[in-house]
Amino acid sequence: MSDRKISILYIDDEEHNLQSFKASFRKQYDITTTISVVEAEEIMEKQEFHVILADQRMPGMTGVQFFEKIRSKFPESIRILITGHTDISAAIDAINKGEVFRFIDKPWDYTYVENAITHAYDIFKTRAELKQRNQDLQKAYEELDKFVYSASHDLRAPLMSVLGIVNLALMEEDVQSQNEYLDLIKQSVKKLDTFIINIIDYYKNARGVQSIAEINFQQLVNDVTEAIKFLPEFERINVITNISQTGVFYSDTMKLRIIFNNLITNAVKFQDTTKENPFIKLTINATPEHTKITFEDNGLGIKKNDVEKIFKMFYRAGATNSGSGIGLYIVHEAITKLEGTINVTSTLGEGSIFQIDIPSVNK
């Protein structure tokens, strides 16, 4: 609550009530006052209030009528009625029609008012949090739905390919060509395995516990390149590293590994085989505060239309030989979680540059 003052709109046709309220509470609350219900509505159009206080007896419109009027349009604000007379029918109306949260008796007592406002704000805050959480859940649910839809396809597709190849192989009498089919099955199974590994990475990144540690970038790059050496295309590409690290940089090892693994693998997979010297140039500049990382390659490059979409889940640019559409999504998620940024510049046929900036995670 300390981050922002509670904002209050107080409507009363008697100016001196407004004045004395302001005098008592102006230090702790952000107070707006007006003597007119018409003006009150105009003010509410422009600014959101946590709590609305209204006097019951006003000329033209009572406090309850005012609340009844604004309730559906401004449902978030918590309503408190101030009344000088304990009038039971007004109280019933206030609850049933105006849905007020509290009554305050005139002349009001400082502590009582303070309490009412504090509780009103608690309700406001809880409702806002609930709303936010519902939105988050809705978003998570939609993502899950999309995830299941795409993942089930991507899990089944390679299996169906394998079945298709098996069907074909069964029709084949020439034993020689069976090997060709076996090789296709192998490729399809590998594709499926890569997809499953990606899903596991995604899960680790999204739900996994952070493992903050000192990062040795040279070591990290060595580990990652060691792990992808088996890729058939790896031999052809020249990996150039230029690492300068001063001091100790703390970050999440798992996430950095995911980022490096995906970006290096992509450069390897999408290298331009027609070029004489396919390369990936990795430049790292690490200080204790933050690290700048650049992945530059002279690979196939990315189409202009695709550049902004490559970080979307299951977006696959290009049709042939493309991946699962998860890799760069995970990279983006991981960088966002590390509170870093990633920028891409790419020219089709020339190559791509990924620039990453990550702040140090304070242990």
Place this chain on the structure above:
Amino acid sequence: MTNQFDFILIDDSAFDLFIYEKLIFKSGIGNSVKAFNAAQDALDFLVEEGENLPKTVILLDLQMPGMNGFEFIEQFDLLPESLKNKTRIYMLSSTIDTRDIEKAKASLHIIDLLSKPLEIGLLKSILQE
């Protein structure tokens, strides 16, 4: 005697294109096969061929990057009637999503939704009818 057909295959998976092509020729129902790994390319091909297009059977994958199967159908719908009348489209997919299945059934242009892997015997009997 087995009738033979001209085929257009649209699938982002190079494996699947390879498999279909082999199956089609081996089963003896294929006169010619044109394979596309992007739906847009297939659409461009149809437009380009225009009147020269022979009667063609199109096997269309659903989930593809770029233009997917349903998006292809939307674009296909805009082609001239004379061109559309020359084609028979079968959707071929591994989908088990009921929304996809409903949508495929509801489409005027999709004659049937066949599940992957392609059962060539089934396709043969459908086409011979």
